[in-house]
Amino acid sequence: MTERLARACSRHPWRTIGAWIGALVLAFAAIALLLPGKLTSNGGAAGNPEFRQAERIEFGAFPYNPRRDFTDIVLVRSSRYTIDQPAFRAFVGNLAQEGRATGKVHDAQIYYQTHDSSLVSRDKHALIIPISVYDTSDIKPINQLVERNNGRAGFETAITGNDVRDNDFDQLSQDDLKSGELEFGLPAALIILVLVFGSVVAGLVPLLLAILAIVGGLGLVAVVSQIWELSIFVVNMLTGMGLALGIDYSLFVISRYREERTGGREPSEAIDAAGATASRAVLFSGSAFVIAMLGMLIVPNTIMRSLAAGAILVGVTSLAAALTLLPALLGLLGDRVNSLRIPLFGGTSEGRFWNAVVRRVLSRPALSLLLASSLLIVAAIPVLSLKIGTNGVSTLPDRFVSKQGYLALQENFPDATANPVRIVVADHASDPRVRSALKQLQTRLAGDPEFGPGPVRFAPGGEVAALDVPIRGDDAGDQALTAVRNLRSTVIPDFFGDTGARVLVGGRTAENVDYADSVTHPTPYVFIFVLGFTLVLLTLAFRSIVVAGTAIVLNLLSVGAAYGLIVLVFEKGIGNGIFGFEQVDVIEAWVPLFLFSVLFGLSMDYQVFLLSRIKERYDETGDTTASVTWGVATTARIITGAALIIVAVFAGFAKGDLVQFQQMGFGVAIALLIDATVIRSVILPSAMKLLGRWNWYLPSWLGWLPRVAIERSAA
Template sequence: MTERLARASGRHPWRVLAIWLVVTVAAVGTIGTFLESALEGEISITSETESKRADELLMEGFPPPPPEQDVTEVVVVRSERGSVDEPAFVQRVQRLEDELHEAGATIVISSSSGDNEQLVSADRDATELLVGLGADPDEETVKPLVALVQALDGEPGIEAAMTGEWTSDADFAQLSQDDLRTGELYFGGPAALVILLLVFGAVVAGLVPLALAIVSIVGALALTALVGQMFPLSVFTINMLTAMGLALGIDYSLFVLSRFREERSGGREKLDAIAAAGATASRAVLFSGIAFVLAMVGLLLVPSTIMRSLAAGAILVGIVAIVAALTLLPAVLSLLGDRVNALRLPFFGRATVGQAGESRFWARIVRAVMRRPVLSLALAAGLLVASAVPLLNLDTGSAGPSTFPDRFESKQGLLLLNEEFPSGGVEPVE
């Protein structure tokens, strides 16, 4: 099947390329329209755990206040020069209350708005403000409030920070974007390109796998945007999808492209080389991809929305990467032909261009392993055990502000809250 599909794609490359171009353009439009709303799912446990049942009983016995009175955020303001009772400090906190109301807060509770001494620290150098955001808040709602608190924190003699449900969610989203930008765009992609250039010894051959990975990621993001309209997904779906798309797209392309170059260097005609690669490398890609997707399906059984979101992203990009490797890649190879070896790099990848043969480097390694299988097995097992040793000190737990880098507002707010109100500053009010 894979041979016939590769031969058909190689025989009609412009048709295949046109189809993929239309699909990619449609995918970009879908991403721009639906992706943001698809990634609004909350992190929760889907099974009936004891803690979930306790939350339900708590909600039944102690119904939450109306949305406009519900408190979700905490602002901690500390005086670095004296007591919270000083007139200048009191006036500044009251002005912050007014500013928070003007910025969208529906309720602000402070020590000055009633008999709320619980909102003052034991040494009376800090106070809390409990803030509510109304019926339908989101990450964007909290940003103007965070800006006000950060502006206050920059004033002489005052330290201020904010934390809470929506402050944390906004930081979660920002952390996801930062990790994606740093991990994949600034490191993963460029590092993969350098390795591909060194392996193939040609710029064009090195760019083909990266291009296939990008197409796979774009297509999978569009599918994620559509799936997320029915089943809200976590914002971290993008991180999983991008990482897996980069890995699978490059990996699958390496198989097929290497076999195509090998067949061409052995004297086969272009279409026959594509068909041969389809019969061998593409078949391996198909079964490898199916195994990957089935493994990720297992994550869907975990009763956690974030685990299911990560699994969905991996499954979708795996499927798109398989289809692209079986159809788009043969078409691209048909159009490029031997130009896939264009823009050669000196001293790299020469063994795979112009001559068929095994790699002497890997051949030596394989022969050494075959001569001493027991020793090789022991060395490999020892390396794996050594790599796993750090897991002995692994701390597990739920993600939240305490796990954020210190630069995030919700982390600073939590640190300040725990420092000034170690017994839980908002519990008496709740």
């Protein structure tokens, strides 16, 4: 099929290009008309988790109260004036007037109107103004207003809260996309491509196809966003994965085309041969990647489903570009794809280097296997102290207003928050035992260093009650999440266990707890899906259960080592300064599971490419040692180049300031470096040498399996 498709596209290149132009016009239209305003910065659990039940019951039972239901907090402080002095009152009055003039604030609680003493600091040199805006986008003029007035007339102003934080995370993801993937990853990938091919034109073609695949993928995201709620992070993931996959797939096909031309085939025949071999392998590994990413859709979580959707959609468009548009471009360019050659590059010296490495390894396979495996196992040991959670406003760079406001609020109003813990008694609140338990809980939490005092409210009818209490510190931090988990699992059952009342815990921190649980609880099912799928696919591809099992074990080694190094760098802070990373308390909840799925999907490219060459040689010679050496040497330049491109792209993620993308980018980059060096050159050759003929063992009861030719011989 891939050969016929390549032949048709290369013989009618302008029709193919015209079809792609039409598709890209539709993609741009979808991006412009459907995508704006459809992506969310929230990444909560999907479905009906406890926090959502609590909020629905509370907001349904109690009328809106601006003193309680606000979104953000403006803080005003003066070291010179107290809040009772005319200068302070005048400054706040002017600030409020400017805020109303923006038309974005629909409610503001000002001390001089409400006389609520909780809005004033103990030293009376600061006050807070709880405000409500309609949408995250509406907070931008308020941020500008606060920044403009900060430092004016001896007053300090700051702002923090839900919309400010969400806006800053949106802005940071855009900044990281620009500075990481586009300004770093894309140029680095181009340099690697030019060095691998030894030609500027051959290097530019994969980059062009990757960019077109990204545009097509974004168009599909715009359509999907009308059906599903998608996170803003889908854009970052789609861009990074589009660069990695789009370039890698084109790299494999162009390399095979050039190889066939060197072997004496005519340009049209070389395209057909590449279509029958490399394109077929690309279709196999690309389909495997897409199916592996489908496992993440099991997870009932907006971020995970968004990342999976971005990777799947750009995987599909990258495949489409490599299988259709690339043959058309090769049909037009012919040997001009090798134009603008770079001296000294694009040769076979790298193959000779890896050939020498593998020969040395195979001279002592048992020792090589033991030492290399031990190294990766030691690297994986820190994973035993892996802590899963979320990274909130406290992990933002200090330049963001929400971080500055958070620090100012913690210093002046440690009990104030726009995100209280919302404890809701959903039924039987009129029962005297329930009321007594609620009062006791109120007293207990008022004296708890993790929480603070809060009012008890009873809804009309008396069957629903609520207690809103502040949470200390970063409401998304590890300490806050631990406190809410303990509240749910221990404290509330102790007070309400024998009352028969249903008590729920909601609020932003509870939402983060449910978000983390929604990612971690389905993990075993995702692992089973990905591992089982990989085993079946590789067994079909190579008709060997041993090769499939070996590949899975090696992937687990590289993933485990990556997990351990992430914990070592980010949690333990060992070497984080070298990379410019911030030490944090936890690893973002979605990162480990995402890494697992992505690395198994991406490593399929290299496994298939390398093992198919080894199997091809083994079928000819029956010599395991010679086949492994030949396979590693002949694929060295392409696999090294492909791995370095993905490392460069994901290093762009790590280069940004968003902690979860730093963790993800570092994890993917380090795992692929391990996979392309230690695994490929030491562990895999050693294991295959020791296994010998057992490498190709298939139990007789599996003899009925169909024969799947990944790269059939070109006619």
